[in-house]
Each structure stands twice: as structure tokens, then as C-alpha cells.
Amino acid sequence: MADFQIKKSSKVYDVIVVGSGAGGGMTAYMMAQAGVKTLLLEAGPMYDPAKNVTQMKWPWESPRRGASTTFRPFGDFDAAYGGWEIEGEPYTQKDGTRFDWFRSRMLGGRTNHWGRISLRFGPKDFKRKSIDGLGDDWPISYEDVAPYYDKVDQLIGVFGSRENLPNDPDSIFLPPPKPRLHELMIKDAATSIGIPVIPSRLSILTKPINKDRGACFYCSQCNRGCTVYGDFSSSSVLVKPALNSGHVDVIANAMVREVVTDETGKPVGISYVDKTDLQEYQVNGRVIVLAASACESARLLLNSRSVSHPNGLANSSNVVGKYLHDSTGASMGGILPKLIGRKRYNEDGVGGMHVYTPWWLDNKKLDFPRGYHIEYWGGMGMPGYGFGFGMQNLNGKYPGRDGQMKPAGGYGASLKDDYRYFYGATFGMAGRGEAVAREDNYCEIDPNTVDKYGIPVLRFHYKWSEFEVKQARHMKATFEEIIQKMGGVVTWGKSGPEDNYGLETPGRIIHEVGTTRMGNDPKKSVLNPYNQAHDCRNLFVVDGGPFVSQADKNPTWTILALAMRASEYIIEEMKKQNI
Amino acid sequence: MDRRKYLKTLAVGTISTGVLLESCKTETAPPPPPPPDPVKAQGGHDRQPNEVEHFKKITGEKFFDDHEMATLTVLVDIIIPRDEKSGSATDAGVPAFLEFIVKDMPRHQLPMRGGLKWLDLQCMKKFSNPFVSCTEAQQIEMVDAIAFPERAKPEVRQGLAFFNLLRDLTATGFYTSEIGIKDLGYEGNRANQWDGVPQDVLDQYGLRYDERTLAESVKFDSE
Numbered sequence: 001m002a003d004f005q006i007k008k009s010s011k012v013y014d015v016i017v018v019g020s021g022a023g024g025g026m027t028a029y030m031m032a033q034a035g036v037k038t039l040l041l042e043a044g045p046m047y048d049p050a051k052n053v054t055q056m057k058w059p060w061e062s063p064r065r066g067a068s069t070t071f072r073p074f075g076d077f078d079a080a081y082g083g084w085e086i087e088g089e090p091y092t093q094k095d096g097t098r099f100d101w102f103r104s105r106m107l108g109g110r111t112n113h114w115g116r117i118s119l120r121f122g123p124k125d126f127k128r129k130s131i132d133g134l135g136d137d138w139p140i141s142y143e144d145v146a147p148y149y150d151k152v153d154q155l156i157g158v159f160g161s162r163e164n165l166p167n168d169p170d171s172i173f174l175p176p177p178k179p180r181l182h183e184l185m186i187k188d189a190a191t192s193i194g195i196p197v198i199p200s201r202l203s204i205l206t207k208p209i210n211k212d213r214g215a216c217f218y219c220s221q222c223n224r225g226c227t228v229y230g231d232f233s234s235s236s237v238l239v240k241p242a243l244n245s246g247h248v249d250v251i252a253n254a255m256v257r258e259v260v261t262d263e264t265g266k267p268v269g270i271s272y273v274d275k276t277d278l279q280e281y282q283v284n285g286r287v288i289v290l291a292a293s294a295c296e297s298a299r300l301l302l303n304s305r306s307v308s309h310p311n312g313l314a315n316s317s318n319v320v321g322k323y324l325h326d327s328t329g330a331s332m333g334g335i336l337p338k339l340i341g342r343k344r345y346n347e348d349g350v351g352g353m354h355v356y357t358p359w360w361l362d363n364k365k366l367d368f369p370r371g372y373h374i375e376y377w378g379g380m381g382m383p384g385y386g387f388g389f390g391m392q393n394l395n396g397k398y399p400g401r402d403g404q405m406k407p408a409g410g411y412g413a414s415l416k417d418d419y420r421y422f423y424g425a426t427f428g429m430a431g432r433g434e435a436v437a438r439e440d441n442y443c444e445i446d447p448n449t450v451d452k453y454g455i456p457v458l459r460f461h462y463k464w465s466e467f468e469v470k471q472a473r474h475m476k477a478t479f480e481e482i483i484q485k486m487g488g489v490v491t492w493g494k495s496g497p498e499d500n501y502g503l504e505t506p507g508r509i510i511h512e513v514g515t516t517r518m519g520n521d522p523k524k525s526v527l528n529p530y531n532q533a534h535d536c537r538n539l540f541v542v543d544g545g546p547f548v549s550q551a552d553k554n555p556t557w558t559i560l561a562l563a564m565r566a567s568e569y570i571i572e573e574m575k576k577q578n579i
Numbered sequence: 580m581d582r583r584k585y586l587k588t589l590a591v592g593t594i595s596t597g598v599l600l601e602s603c604k605t606e607t608a609p610p611p612p613p614p615p616d617p618v619k620a621q622g623g624h625d626r627q628p629n630e631v632e633h634f635k636k637i638t639g640e641k642f643f644d645d646h647e648m649a650t651l652t653v654l655v656d657i658i659i660p661r662d663e664k665s666g667s668a669t670d671a672g673v674p675a676f677l678e679f680i681v682k683d684m685p686r687h688q689l690p691m692r693g694g695l696k697w698l699d700l701q702c703m704k705k706f707s708n709p710f711v712s713c714t715e716a717q718q719i720e721m722v723d724a725i726a727f728p729e730r731a732k733p734e735v736r737q738g739l740a741f742f743n744l745l746r747d748l749t750a751t752g753f754y755t756s757e758i759g760i761k762d763l764g765y766e767g768n769r770a771n772q773w774d775g776v777p778q779d780v781l782d783q784y785g786l787r788y789d790e791r792t793l794a795e796s797v798k799f800d801s802e
Contacts, residue, residue, distance in 0.1 A: 052625040056768060059755035060672075061622035063634075063679045066755070071630050081627055161795050175797040178775030184786050199795075206797040217770035338784065345777050348767035382768055383760065385680075388750030392728050392743055407727045411658045411746065419750055423763055 006271065006280040013039040013249075014574065016270050016285035018256050018300065021109030022556050023542035023563040024291030025234030025242075030567030032245035036574070039283055040239065041254040041272060043292070044081055044105030047112060047235050049225030054079065056219060056227075059384050067385030073102075075384065079113040079225040081106040088452030092459040099324075099443070099460035100507035101295060107252060108235025109293065110510065111556070113223045115352050116231050117375070118158045118203040119553035120149050120561075122167030128549050132369045135437045138548040139520045139529040142169070148561035156232050156560070157209045160201035168358040168553075174206045176354065177218070180347055182336060182378040182427045183355045189486035190357065195374075195478065200356040203232035203557075213237065220381070222351025231351065254281075255453050258304040258313075259288055259539070265308025267539050273453045287538045287570055287579055290516075291563070294544040295324070295443050298515035299458050301526075301541075302445045312445075314516075314533035320526055322442040323514040324462060325435045325550055328372065329504035330472040332479040332493030333428030336378075336486065340398060340425045347380040347424070359552045368470040370434035371552040374478070378427030388419050393491065395422070427488065431475035434552045435468050437514050441506075462506045472501035511555050516545030531566035538579045542566050637682040647695050650711045651677055651745075657722055658749045664762055668749050671756035677748060687744070694741025698725075701738065772799040 015031050017024045020042040031038040049055070054077040059065045062076040069076065073083040082105040091101050104110040123142040129135050146169070153172040160173040176199035179187060187197040204222065208215045213236070214228030222231045229236040242248040253275040260269045260282060269284035290297040298321040304313035312320055352375075359371030395418045396408025406414065446459035476495060483490055495502035519525025522534035527546050533539040542563040544555045551558075573579045617631045620638070643651065655668035655677070668674075681687045698721065699709040706717045713721070725731060725738030726746075753759040775796070781787055788796075 054624045057622060057624050058757065058760065058768065060757050060760075061624065063621055063676075064683050065676070065751060067680075067683070069630070069633075069683070071627060071633070077624070079625075087629065159797070175795060177773055178788060178792060178796045181776045181780065181784070181786075184776065184788075185784075188786075218773035219768060219770065221768075343777075343780055343783070344764035344766055345780065346766040346769070346771055346773070348771075349773045380765065380767070382765060383751075383754045383763065385751055385755065387754050389747045391746065391750065396729060408729050409727045409743070409746070411722055411726045412660055413662050415746070416659050416662060419754060420763060 004280075006282050008282045009284070011283070013037050013283065013285040015039070015287045015289060015570065016041065016283060017289045017291060018270060019043075019109065019290065019292035019296070019543065020107050020239055020250070021104075021234050021291060021293065021543065022111050022559045023544075024289070025108065025111070025238035026560050026563035027289050027291060027542055027567050028242040028248050029238040030564060030571070032242035032247045034571045035245075035247055036571060038242075038248045039285065040242070040248055040250045041256055041270065042107050042250065042252045043255050043275075044107065044109075044252065046250070046252045047079075047081070047106040047108055047225075048240070049079070049112065049229065049233060049236055050227045052079075052225065053227055055221050055224040057224075059382065065383075065385040074113065074223060077221070077224050079106075079223060080104045080110070089457070090449065090451065091457050092446045092449055094444075094459050094461040097460070097462050098505055099326075099462040100505050101458070101460070101512070102507065102510045103293070103296070106235075107239060107250070108233045111232065111234040112225050114556065115375075115554070116202040116204055116222055117352065117356075117554045118156075118171070118201055118232070118557045119373075120169045120171060121145070121551045121553055121558050122165075122169055124167045125549065125551035125553070128370070132363065134369055135549050136517075136519065136524075139518055139525075144529070145558070145561050145565065148565045149557065151564060152557060152560045154209075156203055156237055157205045157207075157213075158201055158203045158557075159199070159206045161199040163198055165358060171201065173201070174209075176200065177206060177349055179354050180349055180379050181342075182339065183353070183376060185336065185486050186376055186427070186429075186482065187355055190482045193481060193485055194360075195357055195482065196360050197355050197357050200353050202350060202352050204350045204352075205230050206350075212241070216350055218349055220348035220351050255455070256292065256300060257453065257455055259290075259300060260284075261304070261306050261308060261313065265306060265536070267313065267536050287540070287574065289540045289542055289566075289570070290545075291541070291543045294512050294515045294547075295321075295458055297541050297543055297545050298443060299445070299456075301516065303456055309535070314526055314535040314539055316535050317523055317526060319439075319517065319524060321444050321458075321515050322439050323437040323517050323548075324441045324443055324460075324512060325437045325514050326506050327509040327511040327550065327554075328433040328435050328464070328468045328471055329430060329509045330475045330493075330495075330502045331428060331430035332476060332483070332490060332502075333378075333426065334483055334488050334490040334492070335394065335422070335425050336427060336488045337398060337425070338487060341401060341421050342380070342424050344380065348382070353377060366474065368467045368474065370436065370467070370471065372431040372433030372471060372475060373552050374475075375430050375432060376427070377429075380424035391415065391418055391422075394418075398422075426491075428493075429479050429482070431472070431478075432509060432511075432552070432554070433468070433471045433475070434550055436465065437517075437549050438465065443515060460507075464500065464503060464506065469497075469500050469503055472503040473497075476501050511544070511550065513544035513547035513550050513555050516541045517548050518546045519548065530569040531562060532569070537573075540566055540570065638679070640682060641678075642681050642688065643678055646709070646711065647692070648674060648678070650695055650698070650709070653711055653718065654722075654745060655749045655752075657718065658746055659753050666758050668753050671753045671758040673749055673752040673756070676752035676756075680748060680752075687748070690741060690744050694738070694744070697737055697741060701735070774799055
């Protein structure tokens, strides 16, 4: 590589943002609104749901009929570029533990294909240690974040119903869609045994909110990306307007290597490798904002060593990478015999559940400290690879269309009719719960391994505790109760202690947070209450890393609100010349 | 373009070869048609470069030999035959789907190949012919022995696993085809305003939307 050099740009940006997902996209948007000269770096390629289209494709348009691949783990039409394994970008595990890490390398990151479940944290969620003595309290409270939740609701749009629940605050809601047939049955059964079922809260536009985005047309394919921007993706809702403002530059295919510091240890810029020409570049900025996703930003800080920061940038606390935690997950499903032989109609709806169950119990009366919410699915969805699998486990258990029993399995005309007959009678449910953040669940730099760009990779160390296992046990018991009450039959998901009650492998829920947590004490936290690094005033982190605890709620809405809040702070501080 | 359209373009080409042959006697054979665009061949929707590479690689290989493919073609139509509502598995392109899917999912290769071999050996022992050369009655007798998990005799249990897999893949290949989706009566994948469960279906199950749900749910009549 005779020509090897680092190409330094002479342009100095006010703000450099690393990562274009929820946090990075919001920051770029806010900076654009304020006229701040900003560079947004994204490790993946440009992506626009209106141009990179898989929405509305029929299953036969995929040679594998929509099956998942290594490249698209959530299905052939799923929008994600990336997944659990990215060629040339490994990560490792420590001490026989296991954490699965999902990376989405594209403009907008995981917000392009996520579930759109948009839940505000509640007041208790910021003060868990004060409640149960475990983990730590956030240095901020719900009151600090509420005004930003309001603004995010209005900027992005979320549907739901006003319920006035004590720890599941209402958003400024668009109207929700009506429940589907199996959801009505779940609602009746669950509420009759004291389990609430309310409209879900998804960032999907059931009414238009501006002229730039269309309203949802109920194709139930949010995970494919929406050509009319009817659902929230950072790429379409935040980065696109930011780009249009003229104040924000985007460089895609930029794999950031480290934050560059000067001789005093102050961050002055970013060095990255351009994936298209594999050349090294450096750009300078007055303020650096990391939003590469919780583990990726931690990795960046740990890899940004210098004389002033021998332990990694902004890591005098030694806490970067620690307190990693993901949501818990356990699920169960089956068949509703009363839905066999059902009438056909369009049941797509929005790209997710129309109803859900927010956490409803008092943990003081239980053997685990934190709650979970329940998600539901089922009905007459679009067939894909896997349709019809296991008919031999079903068609011998119920009378056929002629009212007669027959032997399981089979072939021919009666089998062909069985697929029609049983279509749309299945359902499933899953819990998504809060895990307790622990110092010894962490990611660190693997001392022996680099990726194909020469960047040292992450090594994970993660174990669920008894609390999470007991929470999963409770989920399973709850599901069985609801299913029994509904007259359903469980066909999968019954589990016991031997497999931790079906508790998903850590990382599988893809809500990992906590690796650059905020706090008032610089000895025990990386960031202050404004997502600002204790050690470096001009360095911020705005992805899921700053979370002190995660709640029984998906992190995205809170990431957006905190990024908006941190952005306002950055703009103010820049005006005052404090940074 | 997809394989069926590609084959049609070949057919159109051959009609005129009679004329061409005369004038091309002393020339080399016409150049082969350009390879199909892998992005279009995969459906024409958004693909990443690594996916395009993968598709090119696996579609460049052949897995099932002619005998295996002939056997599968008979089997899939036994599993899903033509009926008054729709065509058969072969009408829906299931054999080509099977060829693709075992290359895309190598974990299916051994059970499929081994199962086909097992089936042929059973037929050789009983009928002195491989499956595809047996009479229809003999073929059905063989399928009967391995299609019913609760009834299969111990000595043919390996055939059960094979047939379960083949039934699954055939059903999936059929009901994700255009013929199969229509047969199933799936009515989605189109822009619409989803206004809840139709009234006649609510009535059928004795369900209704309560006042509150009706009041707060999205409405489509005005604006």
C-alpha cells in the first residue's frame, strides 16, 4: 500500500454525528433545524424506503418465498442490511457466555425494519433503585423527559388510546386501528382474568401529520420499509429533511475507526475508512456525537485510546461497555379451534399488533423485580416460506370439513383442503421484559481479534440472572392461562426450568442498552444528565448506551426524546461558547 | 426476468432457427443468450451485492439429477394434486422451487437426497423398479406406507421423516405461488383502509366492538 495515507478534510464541522439511527437521525434533524453545520457518518449504504423497495412484493417474487437468510435474518423481504453475522466483522464471547449482536448497516439503521413499538418510559422507570434497591436510578426523571416525548409524538406520530395508567404515560396519540378477530378473542379472555389488553402504541400514521409522509394503507409490512413513509424510520423522517435543509452532509459507507483527540485529550474529529475505496479519512468537528448503537459506540470509545485516555476515550470511570442489558423474551403459540374453516377477508392491518398488554402487576408480590409487556400476533397473514409446515401435527387432531376425524399427515385432495381449512387459525404471544442492569454483563475489546478494517472487535460477557428466569416462568404461566381461557390449544412454547422457560438468548430481542450510562457521579458513569461525557465536554452519546435501566418498554421512543433533549443542550452550549 | 419468461423467449427464438440455419450454415452457433440479471431473477426488488453474489453462485450449480427431479415431480403432485379449485404442485412450479431451496438451504440436501434414495430402494425391493417407474397403484401403496405418522410400520419410519419434509416443502412451495395464494383466498397485500372485522364475521362469533373502541378507533368516512 505505497499510497497509504490518511486523507484529512480541511472542512471543520460544528457537529459530527456517528450513526444515523434513532439517536443520530434525531440529532442531525435538530442540528439542521438550528442551521448547525453537521456531518452525519453512516457505516452502511444510503437507503430510502421509497427507492429500495421490497414492500408489496408477493411471496413468489422471492425464489425462497420470503425465507430468511444470513443476509436477512428476519426474512427475504425484511429491510435490514446486516444481521447477526456480518462477513469480516466478527464479535466474540467470553467465559462460555453468549450474547447475540444484531447490526443493521444502512442509513437509518434498525429504525427501517423495527416493530414501531413506541412506548414512553413511566415515572417509575427512571427510579428503579429507589423502588427495589437494584441497579441504579437515572439522574433524570420523567418530568425532565416528558416535554420531549410530547415533541417526538408530534414530530413523528404514534397511535394509541388514552388510558391514564400510572406507569405507561399516554402520548399525544393518533387514533388506533380496531382489534383484529383473534385480538378481540384475546382481549375478552385476558381481561376476564384481570390482564389488561389495550390498543397498541405504534409509530405508524393512521392520519397524515404533514405533507412529506403518507398515511398508512394497512399492508402490514412495516418491516419491509414503507414507500410512502407511513411508519417511522430515521432515514425517511429525520435524515431526509436534515439533508434537504442544506446544513447536513451525509457520508455513507463510512466505518468509523476512532475519535481523534488532540495533545490535551480533547476530541477534535473522527477517523474512518471509506468502504468504497478502502482509504482512510479524517474529518474535524467542534462537537462529536456518537450514535452508532449502544455496543458500537462503546466499542468506539474503547478503541479511541490516547496518552490522555489510556483506558479509552471518556472512560475514566472504567464503566464504558458495562451494565449492558437486553430485554427478556419468551413466547408461546397455538391454534384457536373456533377459527378453523374461517371466512376470508383482508386481515393485514398495520405492521404489528393492534392490541397489547402493558405490565399490570405489583412486583413486590412476585419473586422477580421488574415487569414485562405482552405482544400478540396471528390470523390470516400473507403466506411465506414455512406456510403449512407440520400439518401432520394438526390435521389428525380436529375433525375435517366433513366433520370426520382422519389419520394425521396424508397427501392428496384431502390434505390440500386441510391447508385451506386450518389457515388463519393460529396465534402467538411474547413477553418483552425488563432485565436488571449488572456491572458484570458487559462488552469489552477483544485483545486478539480485529475486523477486516483492522478495528479491534467486541467481546461479550453476559448471563441472565435468576430474576430474568423467574420473569420468563411467569410469562409462560400467564400465556397458558390466557390461552386456556380463550379456548385455544398450545402447539408450541411450553417450557420448563431445563431451558430457562424459553428465555431468549441475550441480545435476541435487539434492545441492548446501558453501555455508556449516564449518572451524576463521574466515577460510576460515562455521561452526565445531558448525554455529555463527564471527561470531555464536547463529546456526547445519544443511542441506547446512556440508559441506566431499560424498563418493560422498547427503548426507541426514549432514545429519540433524549437525543432531542441533548441536541437542544448542545445547540445552547454552542451558542454560549461553552463547547 | 424469471425462468418461465426466459424459457418463452427461447421458444420464440427457435421458431425462426429453421430460416437462420440456412444462412448460418458456415457460421458458428449463435451466441448464447446473456445470463439473466440476478437482481431481476430474484424478483427485481431491493438486493444487496452480497445477496446477488450468493444467488449467482447457487443458481450456477445443479443439485437434483434428472432421475431425482423426475421422482420429485411425481411425488409433489401426489401430495398436492389438481382439483376443482386449482392446479397441482407442478402447475405451481414446485419442482423448480425445490431445486432452488435445497441449494439455498443446504441442510435439506441430505434428508432429501437420502430420502429419495431410500424410497427407490424400498420400491426396488418390493416392485423391482425405482419409484418413478412403478405403476400408479404401486406408487400410492408406497406413499400410503410413509404418509401417516401414526400408522407407519417400524421398518419404514425413515420414510416418514422424508415424507414429512417433502410434504412441508411442497405445501410451502404451492401456497406461496400465485396459484396457491389465489386458492387459499388470502385477500391482503393491497392498499386499503382497514376498518376492523367485517360485521358478518363478528356476528358469526358473537363478538362486537364496544362503544369505547368504536369511539376512539381510526375512522375513514370523513376526510
